[in-house]
Structure formats: structure tokens, C-alpha cells
Amino acid sequence: MKIKNKLIITIFSLPLIATPLALTASDDNVPPIKNKLVLEECGACHLAFQPAFLPAISWEKMMNELENHFGEDASLDKEMTREITNYMMANAQKNKIVNFDNPPLRITELRWFKHEHGEREAKNMLNKKKLNSYVDCAACHKGADKGYYDDD
Amino acid sequence: MRNIIIILIFLLLFPLTASISAPRDDYLGQLEKMAKQFDDSFSGFSVERGKELYFRKSTTGKAETPSCTTCHSDSPLKAGQTRAGKPIDPMAVSKTPSRFTDIEKIEKWFRRNCKSVLGRECTPIEKGDFITFLMSQ
Numbered sequence: 001m002k003i004k005n006k007l008i009i010t011i012f013s014l015p016l017i018a019t020p021l022a023l024t025a026s027d028d029n030v031p032p033i034k035n036k037l038v039l040e041e042c043g044a045c046h047l048a049f050q051p052a053f054l055p056a057i058s059w060e061k062m063m064n065e066l067e068n069h070f071g072e073d074a075s076l077d078k079e080m081t082r083e084i085t086n087y088m089m090a091n092a093q094k095n096k097i098v099n100f101d102n103p104p105l106r107i108t109e110l111r112w113f114k115h116e117h118g119e120r121e122a123k124n125m126l127n128k129k130k131l132n133s134y135v136d137c138a139a140c141h142k143g144a145d146k147g148y149y150d151d152d
Numbered sequence: 153m154r155n156i157i158i159i160l161i162f163l164l165l166f167p168l169t170a171s172i173s174a175p176r177d178d179y180l181g182q183l184e185k186m187a188k189q190f191d192d193s194f195s196g197f198s199v200e201r202g203k204e205l206y207f208r209k210s211t212t213g214k215a216e217t218p219s220c221t222t223c224h225s226d227s228p229l230k231a232g233q234t235r236a237g238k239p240i241d242p243m244a245v246s247k248t249p250s251r252f253t254d255i256e257k258i259e260k261w262f263r264r265n266c267k268s269v270l271g272r273e274c275t276p277i278e279k280g281d282f283i284t285f286l287m288s289q
Contacts, residue, residue, distance in 0.1 A: 046238055072217065073265070
């Protein structure tokens with residue numbers, strides 16, 4: 001199973017780097033979040049990241065370990081956890097082959113992301129705004145909460 | 153005539169101010185009951201102990217969050233910031249009057265933040281002290 005997964009990933013990973021978001025609704029937009037609970041609870045510490053950035057298995061894993069969320073306790077009660085998990089999984093990135101044994105949890109570590117933000121323009125913005133990482137999307141993408149990332 | 157107007161204004165404002173702080177007083181009342189069960193010698197919440205908790209440097213929680221000041225800044229009167237850069241309104245009730253008025257919200261953040269910083273949940277006494285300190289600021 002493991003070897004088969006990895007094979008599929010290698011075969012498919014090349015075109016996937018080039019077309020990071022071609023799998024989402026329109027060309028430049030990522031569908032915005034329409035669920036109030038998700039906006040509120042997942043937007044408390046950072047921008048509520050749109051579900052289409054990660055595959056369903058990633059959200060499932062992340063939602064299962066909220067007590068240990070990137071070095072913080074972000075836990076919620078059972079009912080909220082269930083509602084948010086359902087929403088994120090239902091609106092997740094589709095048609096992408098992923099490694100089920102080790103799904104990605106960070107958008108900022110995806111290959112297309114590093115590719116888009118590896119150019120001098122993004123790096124200069126990072127330094128100018130004195131950010132330590134790319135996690136604060138809205139610092140550079142003013143329309144990030146609406147799913148609009150092509151504004152620079 | 154002037155007196156009547158002043159009294160009228162007070163009568164109009166009273167329910168407003170009362171309703172904003174009512175959940176806070178309720179919650180503190182609940183905490184006080186629990187605190188007495190928790191510790192026989194408990195004799196009221198303390199601004200001093202709350203202040204000590206706010207500024208405490210802890211080594212028992214997660215490495216990324218050694219203190220409440222990590223996110224709530226080194227003054228309750230100032231805005232803080234999450235680790236991902238999102239601003240947090242000042243914790244002092246004088247600066248942010250809506251502080252500690254939604255019991256579910258308070259409980260959720262005490263649970264998370266005490267676990268992140270101290271590696272355990274806060275006791276009812278610690279919670280009451282913390283709020284009492286921030287009401288005094």
C-alpha cells in the first residue's frame with residue numbers, strides 16, 4: 001500500500017506543482033468559507049484557511065489532534081469538532097492523489113506554495129512586513145478572507 | 153428639573169451597564185463556590201496572585217508558549233498578538249469591556265491556554281484570580 005501510494009504521488013506530482021489551484025472553482029479564487037462556526041473558531045488565531053487548500057484526509061487528521069495543534073491547544077467540544085470536520089472535509093481539495101500515511105498539514109509547506117512564494121517578490125514582502133513566516137496570508141493578500149489571492 | 157433628567161438618564165443606563173457585566177459576576181460567583189470546595193482555606197480572589205499568573209514564566213507547558221504574556225503582551229492594557237500574527241484586544245476590562253462576559257468563551261480559552269502554558273487546566277482559584285486582576289486594571 002505504502003509503495004503504491006508513493007508511486008502514484010511521484011507520477012502525479014509534476015503537473016500538480018504547475019497547477020496548484022486549478023482544481024478549485026475559478027482561476028484565481030479559492031471558494032470562501034460560508035460556515036459561521038468555521039469562520040469563528042478556525043479564524044480565532046489566524047485567518048480561517050479555506051478547505052480547498054488541503055485534501056480531506058489532511059483536515060480529518062488535523063481535526064483529530066486539535067489539542068496539539070502546531071504547538072498549541074486548539075481543542076473544541078465534540079459537537080463543534082464534528083461540524084467543522086464535516087465542513088472542511090466536504091469542501092476539501094478534490095481529485096488529488098495524496099499520501100494517506102503522511103498527509104500534508106501545512107499549506108505553507110506544499111510544493112506549489114513554496115514555488116509561488118519562492119520568488120524575490122514574496123521574499124521582499126516578507127522582510128518588509130517583518131513577518132517570520134508566510135502563515136499570515138492576509139498581511140500580503142488583502143482579500144485572503146474572501147478567497148482571493150491574486151491581488152499583488 | 154435638571155435632577156429629574158439626571159435620574160432618568162441613570163435609570164436608562166443602569167440596565168445597560170448591569171447587563172454587560174452580569175455574566176461576569178455570575179461566572180465569578182460560580183468560581184467562588186468551586187474555589188471553596190477546592191480549598192477550605194480559600195478567602196477570596198486575589199489581584200496579586202492573578203498578576204503573578206499573568207506574568208509567570210512556566211516550563212511545564214508547550215515550549216512555544218511559556219507565558220500568558222506570549223500572546224497577551226507584557227501589559228494587560230496593551231493589545232496582544234497570536235503566534236500567527238493576529239491581533240488580540242487588551243485583556244484589561246477597562247480597555248475591552250466585553251472581556252469575560254461569555255461563559256462558554258471564557259471556559260474554552262482557559263482550558264486551551266492553561267494547557268498550552270502550564271501543561272494542565274487552571275484551578276477555579278487561578279481562574280478567579282486572573283479575572284479579578286484584569287478587572288482591577
